Amino acid sequence: MTLGVVIGESKPTAVTAQTSRPLSVGEYVVIGSQDGKLLGLVERSFVSSAALNDIHNYDEAVESKEVADLNSRDKSYTAKITILGYLTDLQKSRIVLPAIPPIPGTAVLNATKDDLGTIFGPQKEEWVRIGTLLRNSEIEAKVNLNKIVSRHLAILAMTGMGKSNLVSLLAKQISGLDGTLIIFDYHNDYPDLHIPGINVIDAKINPRLLDSNTLSDVLEIRENADIQHRILRLAFTHDVKEAKNFWDALDHNVAMIGANPERKDDRHSADRVQDKIDDARHRFADVLDPDIMDPLGLIKEGRVNVLNVSELSEKQANVALAYYFQELLNDRKAALLAKNSKNKEGRHYRFDSPIFVIIEEAHVFIPKGEDTHTKYWAAKIAREGRKFGLGLCIVSQRPRNIDPNVLSQMGSLAVMKIVQEDDQHQISSAAESISKDLITQLTSLNVGDAVFVGQWVNLPAIVHIEEVKDKVVGSDKNAVSEWKYAKKFDRVAVESTQGLIQKDLLLD
Ligand SMILES: Nc1ncnc2c1ncn2[C@@H]1O[C@H](COP(=O)(O)OP(=O)(O)O)[C@@H](O)[C@H]1O
Ligand SMILES: [Mg+2]
Structure with a gap:
């Protein structure tokens, strides 16, 4: 179906069209150029009325409206269309732009299912359905899971715009393919997901396995309490780490240090440390478990694993995340090494196949301008994970506060409504594939609408994400x-x- 005609000055990358109806921003159209069909994306759309132009008062407006209503030629629908490439090449995942701009007078056509189907919804196992194109709603929108496991993903949007819904949908799709997914659930959002074999567990930290700085964090000893840090460092000896009763042994050592008659000043600080230990044993008994030898053992391969970190303080969650990240990376390295080595004796790793890990509140754990345990390991996974089959997904409502280095390593992006300019700016500098025009679209998206860019799609796409109905996550x-x-x-x-x-x- 013909929608309009190319007018004015064309370029190989953009044309202007005059159309018979107003086109929607984000709509795909076909330009019937002389040497083959081109795919175009409507980036801007204008409607104007000849009669209602240059109006100075109300009466004039009312009269002109009557004139406009009678004249079928009064309205003008203009669209600025970006040319994405030749359609047949795009259908083979290649981008080829025309050398010659489309000649004015060239027809602009409706994009059909045949035109778009193979680009946005390839029929391959690794492409899973997420929803439909927002403006061409009969076209299925799919994403390539292989690309996010190997090159990572960021899901960015204001609160309430559908980030957790997308996480739930990805979880369902990954589960359908028997993949291994770990969601660090900071808000207890995901335990009710209807997914067969979902494994909901509490994240645990074994204090014996930590270094003394990290233990200080976990015990919530204040950063500037230097004496308390020193006492804990001295007390946290090899013998304590090996002791049958870890907390008693640690407490005993701290008490001994406090009782030193030559350092009376230490007494008070040692008391404080003992209080902290006591607190940890009781208040955080579920989280700090000196008898769990392998926290990774709770995670099941081929399942969706929801690791509840909602009971942990921010610092503890940070330590727990870092611990799991480190162990997962080491495990995947060991698995790869074993695969490539001739010596098949003994098995020193747990997971045979790639793992995808999702963290929410990424701006808390991977902050800009501040070092955290999690950030160190997340950055390592972002850089090296691809080699070992460990994919990372970071979810955040405050992209401007995420470490830009880690963000720029995310090969794919799902961005929903964002109005803050700082956030938009951070996103556009992290992802070169997201154009200025797409960024300006972000303010006008509704709940569940998203811009997908990067390696998990063949072309930047504006999609409406399906709602996962069987869950109660984050609902207001x-x-x-x-x-x-x-x-x-x-x-x-x-x-x-x-x-x-x-x-x-x-x-x-
Ligand atoms: N794709 C969607 N279609 C329709 N409603 C949605 C969609 N995604 C989310 N919602 C609704 O919006 C609300 C907030 O979604 P949620 O995923 O929790 O947002 P976020 O994690 O970004 O804060 C939920 O009640 C959910 O039902
Ligand atoms: Mg959420």
Whole structure:
């Protein structure tokens, strides 16, 4: 179907078209150029009225509207279209731009399923369905999972725009392919996902395996409490690490240091450290477990693993994430080494196949301008993970606070609505494949709409992501109905003490 005609001055990379209906920004169209069909993306769209131009007062506007309504030639629909390449080449995942600009007068056509299907929804096992193109809604939008496991992914958007929904959808698709996924769940969002064999576990830290600085972090000893740090370092000896009862042994050593009559000043600080140890043993007993020898052993291969870190403080979560990252990277290295070595005796690794790891609140754990344990290992995975089959996905509502080096290593991006200019700027400097025009689109996206760029798609795509309905993740609390419910039961409680329970109150 013909939509319009190329007008004005054309370039090999962009044309202007006059069309019979207003085109949507983000819509794909076909330009029937002289030497083969070209695929175009509408980057800007304008509507104007000849009669309603240059109006100075209300009466004039009303009169001109009547004139405009009577004249079928009054409206003008203009679109700026970026040329993405020859359609047949794009269908073979190649980008070839024309040498000669499309001649003015060339037809602009509707893009059909045949035109777009193979580009956005290839029929291959590694391409999984995520939704549809936003403006060509009959076209399936798929992504290539191989590319995100080998070259990483960032999911960036304001709160409530659908990041966790996309994570849930990816989890379902990965599960359908028997892949191994680990989600570090900071908000307890994912345990209810309906996924067969989902493995929901609490992240644990074995304090024996830490160094003394990291142990200080886990015990939440203040950064500037130098004496406490020193006491812990002195007390955390080899014998303590090997002791049958770890906490007792550590506590004992700290007490001994505090009791040194020559260093009376240490007494108070040692008491503080003992308090911290006591706190850790009781308050964080579920998290800090000196008897768990292999925290990685809880993760199951070929499953979706949800590691609950919601009970941990930020510092503890940081230590836990770093620990798992380090162990996973080492495990994948060992697996690869074993594969390439002739000596097949003994097995010193756990996972046989690639692993995909997702962390939310990435700006907390991989912050700009600050060193954290997690950041060190995340940066290492971002750089080296590809060689070993360890893919990373970082999710954040504050891209401007993520370490730019790590962000720029993410080979693919899903970006939903973002209005802050700092955030948009950070995204455009991290990903060269996202054009200025696409960035300006970000403010006008609705919940569940996203711009996909990078290696997991054949072409930048604006998509509407499918909603994962069977979950309750992050849904906004309905305060009004909860108040009503609470109030009703208050009444029931009062009335029941007066022997006045009304049947209808209990029934609805
Ligand atoms: N693709 C989508 N289509 C329709 N609704 C969606 C979509 N993605 C998310 N939502 C809804 O928006 C709300 C917030 O989504 P969520 O994924 O938790 O956002 P975020 O993780 O970015 O804060 C949820 O209630 C969810 O049902
Ligand atoms: Mg979320």
